Amino acid sequence: MSSFQQTLGHRRYIFDSLKSLLAKASPARSGDELAGIAAASMEERVAAQLCLAEVPLKAFLEDALVPYEEDDVTRLILDSHDPAAFAAVSSFTVGDFRNWLLAYDTDAAALSALAPGVTPEMAAAVSKLMRNQDLILVGKKCRVVTAFRDTIGLPGRLSVRLQPNDPTDDPRSIAASILDGLLYGAGDAVIGVNPASDSLQKACALLSLIDELRRRFDIPTQSCVLAHVTTTLAAIEAGAPVDLIFQSIAGTEAANRSFGISLKLLEEAREAALSLNRGTVGDNVMYFETGQGSALSANAHFGVDQLTCEARSYGVARYFQPLLVNTVVGFIGPEYLYDGKQIIRAGLEDHFCGKLLGVPMGCDVCYTNHAEADQDDMDTLMTMLGVAGCNYFMGVPGADDVMLHYQSTSFHDALYLRQVLGLRPAPEFEAWLESMGVMRDEQLQPVSERHRLLEGLLLGGTM
Amino acid sequence: MSIKKTLPKKSLVITDPWVNLRQLTDARIALGRAGGSLPTMPQLEFQLAHARARDAVHLVFDADGVQHQLQERGHTVQRIHSEAESRRVYLRRPDLGRRLDDSSRSALAKFAAGGDSGFDAAFVVADGLSSLAIHRHAIAVLQLVWQVLMQEGWRLAPVIVAEQSRVALGDEIGALLGAEQLAMFIGERPGLSAADSLGIYLTYAPRPGRTDAERNCISNIRPEGLCYEEAAQSLVRLMVRARRLRLTGVGLKDERGEILHEERY
Numbered sequence: 127m128s129s130f131q132q133t134l135g136h137r138r139y140i141f142d143s144l145k146s147l148l149a150k151a152s153p154a155r156s157g158d159e160l161a162g163i164a165a166a167s168m169e170e171r172v173a174a175q176l177c178l179a180e181v182p183l184k185a186f187l188e189d190a191l192v193p194y195e196e197d198d199v200t201r202l203i204l205d206s207h208d209p210a211a212f213a214a215v216s217s218f219t220v221g222d223f224r225n226w227l228l229a230y231d232t233d234a235a236a237l238s239a240l241a242p243g244v245t246p247e248m249a250a251a252v253s254k255l256m257r258n259q260d261l262i263l264v265g266k267k268c269r270v271v272t273a274f275r276d277t278i279g280l281p282g283r284l285s286v287r288l289q290p291n292d293p294t295d296d297p298r299s300i301a302a303s304i305l306d307g308l309l310y311g312a313g314d315a316v317i318g319v320n321p322a323s324d325s326l327q328k329a330c331a332l333l334s335l336i337d338e339l340r341r342r343f344d345i346p347t348q349s350c351v352l353a354h355v356t357t358t359l360a361a362i363e364a365g366a367p368v369d370l371i372f373q374s375i376a377g378t379e380a381a382n383r384s385f386g387i388s389l390k391l392l393e394e395a396r397e398a399a400l401s402l403n404r405g406t407v408g409d410n411v412m413y414f415e416t417g418q419g420s421a422l423s424a425n426a427h428f429g430v431d432q433l434t435c436e437a438r439s440y441g442v443a444r445y446f447q448p449l450l451v452n453t454v455v456g457f458i459g460p461e462y463l464y465d466g467k468q469i470i471r472a473g474l475e476d477h478f479c480g481k482l483l484g485v486p487m488g489c490d491v492c493y494t495n496h497a498e499a500d501q502d503d504m505d506t507l508m509t510m511l512g513v514a515g516c517n518y519f520m521g522v523p524g525a526d527d528v529m530l531h532y533q534s535t536s537f538h539d540a541l542y543l544r545q546v547l548g549l550r551p552a553p554e555f556e557a558w559l560e561s562m563g564v565m566r567d568e569q570l571q572p573v574s575e576r577h578r579l580l581e582g583l584l585l586g587g588t589m
Numbered sequence: 590m591s592i593k594k595t596l597p598k599k600s601l602v603i604t605d606p607w608v609n610l611r612q613l614t615d616a617r618i619a620l621g622r623a624g625g626s627l628p629t630m631p632q633l634e635f636q637l638a639h640a641r642a643r644d645a646v647h648l649v650f651d652a653d654g655v656q657h658q659l660q661e662r663g664h665t666v667q668r669i670h671s672e673a674e675s676r677r678v679y680l681r682r683p684d685l686g687r688r689l690d691d692s693s694r695s696a697l698a699k700f701a702a703g704g705d706s707g708f709d710a711a712f713v714v715a716d717g718l719s720s721l722a723i724h725r726h727a728i729a730v731l732q733l734v735w736q737v738l739m740q741e742g743w744r745l746a747p748v749i750v751a752e753q754s755r756v757a758l759g760d761e762i763g764a765l766l767g768a769e770q771l772a773m774f775i776g777e778r779p780g781l782s783a784a785d786s787l788g789i790y791l792t793y794a795p796r797p798g799r800t801d802a803e804r805n806c807i808s809n810i811r812p813e814g815l816c817y818e819e820a821a822q823s824l825v826r827l828m829v830r831a832r833r834l835r836l837t838g839v840g841l842k843d844e845r846g847e848i849l850h851e852e853r854y
Contacts, residue, residue, distance in 0.1 A: 293809040299614035306618035386802040386839040461683045495642040495779045524617025531780030541625030575606035
């Protein structure tokens with residue numbers, strides 16, 4: 127294991143491993159302090175960044191931060207690394223890599239070609255040398271487009287996951303929230319419910335409810351009940367209408383084990399979903415959620431900083447060619463991301479790292495009531511991510527998730543972003559909204575109480 | 590001067606004709622809009638709810654009061670404290686909230702050394718992130734469960750009242766007491782519509798190092814969410830199944846017993 131050093135004036139800083147160097151180079155956050163791996167002073171942090179800027183990118187292929195023999199995520203990352211794609215940057219240091227990413231010539235095509243050659247550790251490393259504006263600029267240049275019943279991630283588009291959660295999985299409450307979201311132009315990323323229980327029977331009932339609604343109004347979107355992957359597999363066996371497989375994932379094998387999953391299980395689930403052949407314009411069938419701090423929370427971080435662990439979870443995600451991946455950035459709490467400033471930084475890092483790796487990143491811009499954050503912080507982060515070309519956000523009625531007890535973004539928030547940034551819904555969904563009289567010329571239209579969606583839902587037996 | 594006179598006229602707000610659907614859900618639907626944005630009143634209502642939730646996080650836990658109420662109902666109570674000495678430390682250092690402080694550890698060890706150990710189950714009542722949830726709901730639910738289990742002849746440990754506690758503090762408590770399974774009643778993180786949700790986490794063979802996948806969770810217990818009776822029935826059902834199968838977590842699913850994926854307390 128190599129050690130690194132940096133002299134600043136009379137002071138010499140020594141970093142005893144690549145892992146430690148990365149941790150100390152990370153912009154400040156409570157999770158790395160909790161893990162006892164953060165820089166002890168601001169100067170030490172910049173010393174680590176200066177040192178990291180000189181590290182060759184190749185070092186990340188030779189020095190696995192989590193041992194290859196012990197961790198299937200490390201094996202997945204290294205075994206699937208594409209040397210031909212990496213060739214474009216193989217002679218660079220981390221500092222060179224940042225300059226290259228910012229160059230005019232490095233465009234969407236160059237970044238797409240590079241993606242299979244970038245490892246999560248390289249993406250995390252370079253992000254530590256970048257300011258928020260760099261994360262936005264490079265994130266904006268990356269393009270990751272996916273499809274199932276509509277096409278998500280196209281330039282000039284912003285999609286929304288309609289998240290109609292209910293604390294008791296009450297179908298009428300969930301249907302009411304779905305209706306609210308659709309009439310506010312949301313739902314093109316997915317109509318995705320977090321179930322309050324992990325019951326198979328309830329998951330199947332909710333899947334049928336959403337599927338019925340989708341078919342009745344011919345909505346070009348997909349549905350998902352965000353149950354544990356084992357529950358969704360059982361739902362497929364029971365014949366339920368499963369569009370997407372959802373799972374929370376993390377960046378180490380041990381952390382994934384604490385979620386009750388393995389890579390093999392994810393592969394099996396993906397094959398089961400593909401076999402149903404339900405997509406119409408694409409076959410991306412996986413939906414993953416992640417978040418900085420999950421590996422530490424499961425005591426499975428191996429002394430690796432939380433941003434690098436997070437980037438490794440994107441390494442897991444991309445292998446399964448997902449339709450949607452989002453960080454749930456402020457959900458985990460102040461012990462990992464203390465305040466609005468740390469949540470904003472983390473949201474931009476996650477989006478950048480994911481996009482650089484070729485992952486279709488969205489973001490659950492959110493916070494909890496025990497964090498030092500508020501709605502103004504969320505406005506800042508969603509606006510910055512909107513500029514950065516984030517594929518999708520959450521749409522929760524009034525930004526208040528009454529089941530998971532946290533604040534996310536609302537249908538109104540998405541309308542705000544589409545308005546200020548000139549963004550439109552996924553093309554297939556936009557056409558549907560116009561055909562339903564919900565949206566015209568990029569503006570929401572007033573609807574009457576006789577609107578088809580309202581009458582259909584009220585009279586259609588769902589209520 | 591009335592405040593109402595200074596508010597914008599109704600016509601500036603586009604109302605939603607599905608307002609009647611609000612009776613079906615606690616979610617903030619049919620809020621209307623000003624352009625595409627949130628109108629003034631729902632915006633301020635949200636700010637008020639957030640302010641209240643923030644206040645709930647910092648409400649001081651009345652451990653004395655909870656202890657007295659339990660004793661009045663005939664329970665033996667053991668008070669303990671985690672290593673997080675204050676709310677401020679608790680919020681930043683969850684690891685300390687998962688460890689007993691020295692005096693609590695020796696008190697429990699002393700209790701167990703008295704020969705009184707080897708319980709079928711233990712119950713912990715803990716503040717978590719909402720003391721309000723414990724003050725309002727914990728004892729009522731505990732009583733329902735306790736009565737059923739006593740009738741079934743279960744051997745139950747004294748009730749533990751824990752301050753500045755995280756869910757995993759139960760692992761050390763359960764191991765020290767020699768309890769076959771442990772149910773942790775804990776205040777969940779306050780949301781906007783509910784600052785008083787109670788959660789119950791069940792762990793079979795509790796001992797330090799248990800992972801989240803090895804627990805089952807029943808969440809959102811409050812009269813407007815999952816009612817006391819249903820919560821108690823779910824817990825009893827889970828406990829009976831856990832005893833028979835000798836496990837909790839992913840392998841033990843129930844109509845209501847949720848597998849824990851993320852920390853929500």
